[in-house]
Amino acid sequence: MTALLELKGLSRRFGGLMAVSDVTLDIKPGSIVGLIGPNGAGKTTLVNLISGALKPNAGEMWFKGTRIDGLAAHKISGLGIARTFQVVQPFPEMTALENVAAAAMFAGKAGSLREANARAEAMLERVGLGGLGATSAASLSLGQRKRLEFAKSLAMRPSLLLLDEVNAGLHGSEIDAAIALIRSLAQDGLTILIIEHLVKLVVALCDEVAVLHHGQLIARGPSADITNDPRVIEAYLGERYSKRGQNQQRVTDAAR
Amino acid sequence: MPKASPQTSRHALTARIGPVAVAILLVVLLVLPHYLDNYSLRLATTVFMYCVLAWSWNFIGGFVGYPSFGIAAFFGLGSYVGAIMLTQDMIPFWLSPACAAVVCLVVAALLGAPILRLRGHYFAVASLALGEVFRELAMNWTAVTGGGMGVNLPPLRSSLGTDSQVFYYMFLLLALVTFAVTVAVGRSRLGVAFRCIRQNEEAANMIGIDATRVKIIAFALSAAFPGAAGALYASWVGYIDPSDVFDIIISVKAPVMALLGGVGTVAGPAIGAFLYLAFEEIVWRNLLQFHAAVLGLIIVLLVLFLPNGFVDVTRRRKILDGAS
Numbered sequence: 001m002t003a004l005l006e007l008k009g010l011s012r013r014f015g016g017l018m019a020v021s022d023v024t025l026d027i028k029p030g031s032i033v034g035l036i037g038p039n040g041a042g043k044t045t046l047v048n049l050i051s052g053a054l055k056p057n058a059g060e061m062w063f064k065g066t067r068i069d070g071l072a073a074h075k076i077s078g079l080g081i082a083r084t085f086q087v088v089q090p091f092p093e094m095t096a097l098e099n100v101a102a103a104a105m106f107a108g109k110a111g112s113l114r115e116a117n118a119r120a121e122a123m124l125e126r127v128g129l130g131g132l133g134a135t136s137a138a139s140l141s142l143g144q145r146k147r148l149e150f151a152k153s154l155a156m157r158p159s160l161l162l163l164d165e166v167n168a169g170l171h172g173s174e175i176d177a178a179i180a181l182i183r184s185l186a187q188d189g190l191t192i193l194i195i196e197h198l199v200k201l202v203v204a205l206c207d208e209v210a211v212l213h214h215g216q217l218i219a220r221g222p223s224a225d226i227t228n229d230p231r232v233i234e235a236y237l238g239e240r241y242s243k244r245g246q247n248q249q250r251v252t253d254a255a256r
Numbered sequence: 257m258p259k260a261s262p263q264t265s266r267h268a269l270t271a272r273i274g275p276v277a278v279a280i281l282l283v284v285l286l287v288l289p290h291y292l293d294n295y296s297l298r299l300a301t302t303v304f305m306y307c308v309l310a311w312s313w314n315f316i317g318g319f320v321g322y323p324s325f326g327i328a329a330f331f332g333l334g335s336y337v338g339a340i341m342l343t344q345d346m347i348p349f350w351l352s353p354a355c356a357a358v359v360c361l362v363v364a365a366l367l368g369a370p371i372l373r374l375r376g377h378y379f380a381v382a383s384l385a386l387g388e389v390f391r392e393l394a395m396n397w398t399a400v401t402g403g404g405m406g407v408n409l410p411p412l413r414s415s416l417g418t419d420s421q422v423f424y425y426m427f428l429l430l431a432l433v434t435f436a437v438t439v440a441v442g443r444s445r446l447g448v449a450f451r452c453i454r455q456n457e458e459a460a461n462m463i464g465i466d467a468t469r470v471k472i473i474a475f476a477l478s479a480a481f482p483g484a485a486g487a488l489y490a491s492w493v494g495y496i497d498p499s500d501v502f503d504i505i506i507s508v509k510a511p512v513m514a515l516l517g518g519v520g521t522v523a524g525p526a527i528g529a530f531l532y533l534a535f536e537e538i539v540w541r542n543l544l545q546f547h548a549a550v551l552g553l554i555i556v557l558l559v560l561f562l563p564n565g566f567v568d569v570t571r572r573r574k575i576l577d578g579a580s
Contacts, residue, residue: 052461053458053462072461072468073458073461073462074461074462074464074466074467075466077461077463077464078464083462085459085462089456089458089459090459091451091452091455091456091460092455093455094451094455102448102452102463103464105445105448106445106463106464106465107462107464108464109464152463156463156464
């Protein structure tokens with residue numbers, strides 16, 4: 001099966017720092033891929049590159065057979081890549097409904113204001129903000145604003161959704177609701193790339209996990225295997241822990 | 257939901273009263289010149305001109321939130337385009353505002369691409385510099401503009417009425433066109449894009465808005481109408497020179513009027529234009545020495561106490577009512 005999104009040798013430098021370095025990754029249609037890595041690994045930079053907020057210094061990006069590196073952000077979102085922001089970015093002077101309707105109107109290519117509003121209603125309902133449409137976006141709680149970001153992205157009718165730490169700052173029940181929502185979206189056939197800090201959550205949700213460390217893709221595979229990969233443990237916890245893990249493995253192997 | 261209902265009924269009420277009020281006002285404005293002396297007629301004509309400038313600034317400064325000080329650049333450019341075309345007898349008088357508007361629209365669209373990459377103060381300074389550059393050009397391109405000597409325009413000699421009446425109606429028409437475009441843009445997709453960019457340009461790009469193109473459209477709109485107003489002004493006063501039509505004070509007046517009335521609203525700039533002219537006539541006449549200081553004082557007071565203009569007073573009272 002051909003990939004929906006293909007990154008080939010993607011790099012982005014900030015001064016002397018390689019924030020993203022030679023990343024090659026493909027995402028198959030209909031899959032949920034997790035992207036994990038410690039703080040400063042380059043996860044958000046990678047999302048910024050894919051969504052067009054930043055331009056890569058080297059490498060290629062292909063989406064549905066179109067080369068998209070170098071395209072402006074509004075063009076990329078028009079092609080069907082939607083993203084949420086780690087730090088939520090609503091239009092504060094607009095109501096929740098207007099926020100979502102604006103997304104439906106432009107990248108979502110809604111034919112009329114009525115169609116945009118109707119779609120916005122449906123999306124608010126879907127993310128659990130039904131009835132809050134007339135509320136100003138500025139007066140929503142953080143959890144609600146995260147869901148508003150979700151609704152905006154969905155109103156764009158994307159084929160690929162990039163979720164940048166949608167669960168950061170949320171408490172238990174809100175995270176559960178978000179997980180349920182992501183699962184239901186995946187069931188509808190949406191392809192999702194989740195950038196997450198919480199490894200446990202990624203393992204639970206994703207078919208496949210990619211691990212970024214110092215801007216490089218250090219591991220990739222089915223989510224169950226990835227947490228046992230010594231390189232991943234080393235990236236997260238340091239060398240000592242990964243060695244200890246290996247030693248323990250050896251000890252248990254020997255005991256058998 | 258019950259909290260929203262009084263507000264929506266009030267909205268419905270203003271929506272019904274609005275068009276009627278505009279229609280009555282229009283009839284009054286149409287017959288007014290027959291009852292006014294020359295001085296009052298000049299003031300009324302000036303109000304319309306100020307309305308045009310304030311509404312124009314509102315496109316880029318109010319809706320999109322880019323603080324432009326470039327109104328004088330296009331007012332001056334328009335007045336020179338009109339003056340030169342009329343002295344060369346290239347077009348009839350009534351066509352000069354349209355020609356000036358088109359020239360300003362194109363020039364602004366070309367200049368907008370580089371200038372609108374800047375944000376905030378940087379954009380403000382760059383837009384301010386435009387007027388100065390244009391003024392120097394008009395000063396030194398003597399063969400075309402007459403340099404510092406200025407341009408004398410042919411008198412109107414219209415059969416339709418006295419010159420004062422003709423200019424009153426021309427400026428009224430221009431103000432109405434600017435108003436109509438403001439209303440139309442405010443209700444369109446373009447208006448939504450304007451407001452999204454003002455609130456968060458990056459997020460606007462992410463939901464598929466071509467922010468660069470949209471900003472250029474706003475900048476071009478905010479140049480076209482001052483251009484037309486400049487062309488009319490040139491014919492009205494009969495003589496223009498660079499320091500008059502590229503005066504920085506024009507670039508300051510437009511945002512002050514919009515701020516006074518209400519930024520980013522439809523009625524605000526017109527209310528501001530009226531208040532500003534009243535202020536200019538009453539206070540400045542009595543305080544000739546200090547009028548610049550008084551202008552500064554207004555700006556400071558506005559920013560401190562009415563950041564959203566007079567239009568906001570009613571809105572703010574509503575919030576207070578809700579809180580008590």
